[in-house]
Amino acid sequence: MTASYDDIASALAPHGLLARGGFHPGAGDGLPEGSVVAVMVGNAGPGMWRAFAAGRRDEPDAMNRWTKRALDPVAARFGASAHYPFEGPPWFPFQRWARRCEAVHPSPVGMLIHPDHGLWHAYRGVLAFPADVPGLPARPDAESPCARCADRPCLAACPVGAFAPGAYDVPVCADHLRSTAGADCMALGCRARRACPIGRHRAYLPEQAAFHMEAFLASR
Ligand code: B12
Ligand code: SF4
Ligand code: SF4
Numbered sequence: 001m002t003a004s005y006d007d008i009a010s011a012l013a014p015h016g017l018l019a020r021g022g023f024h025p026g027a028g029d030g031l032p033e034g035s036v037v038a039v040m041v042g043n044a045g046p047g048m049w050r051a052f053a054a055g056r057r058d059e060p061d062a063m064n065r066w067t068k069r070a071l072d073p074v075a076a077r078f079g080a081s082a083h084y085p086f087e088g089p090p091w092f093p094f095q096r097w098a099r100r101c102e103a104v105h106p107s108p109v110g111m112l113i114h115p116d117h118g119l120w121h122a123y124r125g126v127l128a129f130p131a132d133v134p135g136l137p138a139r140p141d142a143e144s145p146c147a148r149c150a151d152r153p154c155l156a157a158c159p160v161g162a163f164a165p166g167a168y169d170v171p172v173c174a175d176h177l178r179s180t181a182g183a184d185c186m187a188l189g190c191r192a193r194r195a196c197p198i199g200r201h202r203a204y205l206p207e208q209a210a211f212h213m214e215a216f217l218a219s220r
Helices: 005-015 047-055 062-077 094-101 153-157 170-178 180-188 191-195 206-218
Strands: 018-023 037-044 081-083 121-129
Touching: 005 018, 005 037, 005 047, 005 062, 018 094, 037 047, 037 094, 047 062, 047 206, 062 081, 062 121, 094 121, 153 191, 170 180, 170 206, 180 191, 180 206
Parallel strands: none
Antiparallel strands: 018 037, 037 121, 081 121
């Protein structure tokens, strides 16, 4: 079945997932040969968390497995293939792809910042289509909110200075999270993320932030 961009967005919506633009993959992107359009799938704010909380199972990698159960059938229905940010290494370059699709920009803390979602968003997969997708939006243009943020509160907020220019000191962050003093980041999410004034209305719920922090620490 030929899928329009709106069809894809509608199929994702019950899972709290968003269609986040698309791009025309080239040979260097590592997607299946013959892929004509790739549509990025992601989340912003608590929408996906609510769907996940309702449908999760007691299993390891619960969110990644839930994501596959949600996205694989959408891909099959539209004759696409689904690929995931958690499959690797080697990792698919999701952040590079995202910049080809939406007005997202690198922030001083490594995550991409979105003009509306701030730092409260992520990517859950990409759907690769062997044909054009009618209605695929052009990449919107907007400057990075960081360009007008002189104080950069994100950088000052980390209690252990894990962010040096252009680098994120993962062991320093993880050691702090394992200490008593790291309870605040563990319970409510990364302080740097919380300090950013952009997209606060999209902030993750405390249980959502705690889930991601646990998953991050478990991966270290
Ligand atoms: C490996 C990895 C990690 C590693 C190492 C990160 C690092 N310093 O490089 C660890 C486990 C530490 C990590 C942690 C986190 N990560 Co991470 N990670 C990845 C992963 C799987 C691969 C990145 C990669 O190497 N790509 C390969 C290169 C070739 O592709 P690229 O697009 O060009 O990747 C660039 C980025 O990685 C970037 N980068 C460099 N430094 C940092 C630092 C941070 C914090 C991030 C997020 C990115 C980043 O530079 C790369 C080269 O250009 C991606 C998913 C993916 N497949 O892209 C997620 C990803 C980058 N992570 C993501 C997130 C959200 C996090 C966490 C914030 C998770 C959380 N707790 O909520 C944490 C940060 C910890 C904290 N303080 O909160 C998101 C970022 C979303 C966004 N808005 O941009 C991604 C895209 C996953 C997703 N599902 O959306 N991550
Ligand atoms: S606090 Fe300012 S510099 Fe830091 S991510 Fe947010 S907008 Fe960008
Ligand atoms: S989670 Fe806490 S310790 Fe780690 S980078 Fe964020 S603010 Fe720093």
